[in-house]
Amino acid sequence: MTAPAAVSRWRSPVGGAAVPRLGVGLGLRPELEPLVLEGTGPIDWLEVVAEHYMGRPGAVERLLGLAGGHPVVPHGIELSIGTEGEPDAAYLDDLAGLVQMLNAPWFSDHLCFTRTTEFDLGALTPLPLSEEVARSVARRARAVQAAVGRPFLLENIAYHLRMPGELTEAEFITAVVEEADCGLLLDLANLLQNSINHGYDAYLLLDQLPLERVVQVHLAGGVLGTDGRYHDTHSEVVPEGVWDLLAYLCDRVPVAGVLLERDQNLHRSGEILADLGRARALVEDGR
Amino acid sequence: MSGVAEALARLLVDPEARRRLSLQPQGLGAAYRLTDEELKAMVDLDPEALELAADTLRRKRLARLSAVYPWTLKALHLGSGGALGKFMAGHPPAAGGGPAAALEGERERFRRFVAGRSGPGADLAADLLRFEECKRRLAMAARPGVHGSGERVVLRCRWDVLSTGAALDLAPPRLEPSPGPVRLLMSLGGTPGAATVRIHRLVPRER
Numbered sequence: 001m002t003a004p005a006a007v008s009r010w011r012s013p014v015g016g017a018a019v020p021r022l023g024v025g026l027g028l029r030p031e032l033e034p035l036v037l038e039g040t041g042p043i044d045w046l047e048v049v050a051e052h053y054m055g056r057p058g059a060v061e062r063l064l065g066l067a068g069g070h071p072v073v074p075h076g077i078e079l080s081i082g083t084e085g086e087p088d089a090a091y092l093d094d095l096a097g098l099v100q101m102l103n104a105p106w107f108s109d110h111l112c113f114t115r116t117t118e119f120d121l122g123a124l125t126p127l128p129l130s131e132e133v134a135r136s137v138a139r140r141a142r143a144v145q146a147a148v149g150r151p152f153l154l155e156n157i158a159y160h161l162r163m164p165g166e167l168t169e170a171e172f173i174t175a176v177v178e179e180a181d182c183g184l185l186l187d188l189a190n191l192l193q194n195s196i197n198h199g200y201d202a203y204l205l206l207d208q209l210p211l212e213r214v215v216q217v218h219l220a221g222g223v224l225g226t227d228g229r230y231h232d233t234h235s236e237v238v239p240e241g242v243w244d245l246l247a248y249l250c251d252r253v254p255v256a257g258v259l260l261e262r263d264q265n266l267h268r269s270g271e272i273l274a275d276l277g278r279a280r281a282l283v284e285d286g287r
Numbered sequence: 288m289s290g291v292a293e294a295l296a297r298l299l300v301d302p303e304a305r306r307r308l309s310l311q312p313q314g315l316g317a318a319y320r321l322t323d324e325e326l327k328a329m330v331d332l333d334p335e336a337l338e339l340a341a342d343t344l345r346r347k348r349l350a351r352l353s354a355v356y357p358w359t360l361k362a363l364h365l366g367s368g369g370a371l372g373k374f375m376a377g378h379p380p381a382a383g384g385g386p387a388a389a390l391e392g393e394r395e396r397f398r399r400f401v402a403g404r405s406g407p408g409a410d411l412a413a414d415l416l417r418f419e420e421c422k423r424r425l426a427m428a429a430r431p432g433v434h435g436s437g438e439r440v441v442l443r444c445r446w447d448v449l450s451t452g453a454a455l456d457l458a459p460p461r462l463e464p465s466p467g468p469v470r471l472l473m474s475l476g477g478t479p480g481a482a483t484v485r486i487h488r489l490v491p492r493e494r
Contacts, residue, residue, distance in 0.1 A: 051386070078386040082292065088385060116296040120382040120389030122351065123344045125299070128291040160340040164291065164328030229339075 010213045012106075012151035013181050019151055019215050020105050022071050022257040024280045028063075031266035036066060041273045042280045043070070047259050050074035050107065054094035060101045072102045073216075073257070075109070075185075079144065081154065082113030082127045082137055087144055096148045105256075106215060108153035108185045111137070111176060124157045129165025129172040138179030145182055153215050155185035158193045158232050169194075170208035177213050184209065187218035188245045189232045189261075196230040202245060216257040217246060219279060235264035238275045246282055258283050290319040294329055299341045300379040309334070345375050351390065352397055356419045359401060362412040370412075374400050 011018050023044030026032060035041055046067055053060050053074065063072060076095065079087065099107050112124040127133050145152035156173060167175065177184050186209070195202035221236035238260070249255065258279045262272055294315055297304050307314060308330060316326035349371070353360050363370045378396045382389055401416045 091385065113292055113296075115382050115386070115389070116293045118293065118379075118382055119296045119300055120380050120386060120393075121296055121299065121344055122380060122386070122390070123347045125292075125295070125340075125344075128289050128295075130289065130291075133289055133292070160343060161295075161332060161336045163295075164325075164331070 010183055010215065012145075012183065014145055014149050014151060019183070019256050021254070022073075022105065024276055024283060025071075025073070025257055025259040026272070026276065027075075027259060027261040027263075028066075029263065029266060032262070032272070033066060035269055035272065039068070042276045045071040045073065045257065045259075047073045047075050050076040050095060050098060050109075051078050054091075054098050057101065060098065064102070071105060073104050074098050074102060074107045075155075076107070077110065077124070078114060079109040080114040081109060081111065081140055081144070082125075082133070083115055084117070084136065087140055087147070092144065092147045099148050099150050104150060106151040106153055106183065107148060108155055108216065110157050111154040111173065112157045126157060126159040126161060126163045127172075128163050129167040129169065131167060131175065133165070134167065134172055134175035135179060138176045141176065141180035141182050145180070151183055151215065152180075153183040153185040154180075155187050155218065156190055157187070158190035160197070160229075162198055168208070170205050174208070174210050178210060182213075183215040184213040185216045185218065186214050186249070187220075188242045188249070189218060189220040189222065189234075189238070191245060192239070192241045193222065193230045193232045196224075202241075203248060206245065206248065211249070211253045214249065214253055214255060216259060217249065217255050218259055218261055219246065219275065220261040221275075233264060234261050237271050238278070243278065243282070246279070250282055250285070255283065289325075290321050291325050291328065294319040294321060294325075298329070298332075298337060299344050302341070302376050305334075305337060305341065308332075348375065348380060348393070352394070355394065355423050356397070356416060359412055359416040359419055362408060362415050363401070370404065 024042055025045035025047055026036065026041075026043050028036065028046045028048050036043060036046065048063060053063060074095070079091070079095075081087075095107065098104075110124050111127070113127055114121050114124060127137065141152060141154060154173075154177060156169075165172065173184070191202050191205065194200070195205070219238045219242055220232055220234045221238045221242070222230055222232040222234070223236060224230050246258070260272065260275050260279060262275075265271075297315070297319070298308060304315065312326055312330045315321070315329060316323075321329065349360065360371065363374075374397065378393075378400060380389065380393055381396075383392065398416060398420065401412050404412065
């Protein structure tokens with residue numbers, strides 16, 4: 001494999017370099033392993049749920065064998081960057097160990113909270129859109145990035161509940177990633193869902209984000225419910241609305257990694273391969 | 288974290304707190320030391336969206352329990368007058384010790400809840416729970432640290448119903464109703480285990 005070219009405009013404060021271009025990737029699920037092993041699809045890299053491998057060197061070795069030399073990026077779901085207090089030291093140790101074992105070019109988690117002092121919700125929950133919360137989250141994100149020693153990306157989440165606060169969603173995201181000096185994992189399916197369910201212009205929001213910090217993109221397909229709400233179920237082909245957003249984004253900034261998330265209807269490999277192929281074509285057009 | 292997020296978490300896990308929000312919001316404000324402005328923001332939350340978010344959370348909790356205790360949940364869902372709803376409302380997902388410990392705490396609360404029930408269907412649910420817990424412990428003992436990473440664990444059992452089952456991904460049961468207790472002997476990766484189960488009725492898991 002030749003070394004991938006560096007593409008991001010954002011230069012991480014850790015590592016000292018722009019992040020490399022990975023191309024088009026697939027979120028690894030057990031049922032998708034045969035697709036990866038076949039090696040015929042347009043899959044340049046893999047993303048895995050970080051917590052499934054943290055502190056499990058045997059599982060990581062197996063994963064590296066499966067990846068066959070392709071880059072693997074850990075994507076966390078339990079960091080809970082919005083929870084008050086210091087990030088859990090043992091968790092960060094395990095995460096740093098995983099990132100090192102994978103030699104991952106970056107790692108990511110969600111801009112949300114999943115637990116409070118009282119409850120462990122186990123679900124990505126939106127944060128109050130306040131300056132105080134943004135500063136607090138940014139301080140922790142900066143600490144996480146420093147502790148792990150690789151570029152850290154935060155992902156915008158989908159939400160049913162629009163949270164109160166003096167900032168807009170775009171202002172909140174911007175405040176966090178700029179103050180933390182971390183990258184942005186832009187989930188275009190989440191953006192589409194929120195724009196439909198909360199009645200705003202996704203492109204307007206996109207224009208208000210610091211796009212130069214976008215390192216990675218998530219694509220996924222959901223369903224429009226009978227209640228008129230869009231549900232990002234990761235079960236269907238990527239909808240045209242998401243492809244349009246990706247094309248819009250690729251026209252403006254280079255994106256180091258485009259990743260397809262699929263969690264249901266995993267047997268429909270034809271759909272998955274078609275989505276991956278379309279993503280690759282779009283990304284290559286944008287070069 | 289601001290009191291707003293703490294209060295929101297309470298609203299998401301506690302139906303009674305949601306009900307009181309419109310009637311007596313001062314209680315929530317006092318409990319989480321919200322300013323007048325913050326409390327007003329909570330009261331102004333879209334009630335429909337709040338219920339939707341709470342329902343999403345409830346379903347995620349059920350999905351996590353169902354991954355380990357699918358037959359038990361099916362038995363509770365089928366036969367016991369809102370038992371699952373009572374568990375969800377009465378046993379919020381307490382924090383403590385990190386996500387893994389919190390998840391184990393949730394399972395422990397669920398096991399106590401099922402074991403403590405009485406009335407129609409309670410025995411069946413309790414038996415299924417013991418069986419599924421035995422399988423889980425067997426699987427974890429045999430392949431520590433592998434679960435959740437995509438490894439499929441296959442149990443070898445004396446009965447066809449379990450021959451293709453995996454600890455976290457059971458095939459639909461095909462056993463005929465059996466009137467009395469049966470002892471299931473299993474081995475996984477050389478680790479022996481056993482469970483005593485009384486099968487009253489089994490319903491294939493929906494795919």
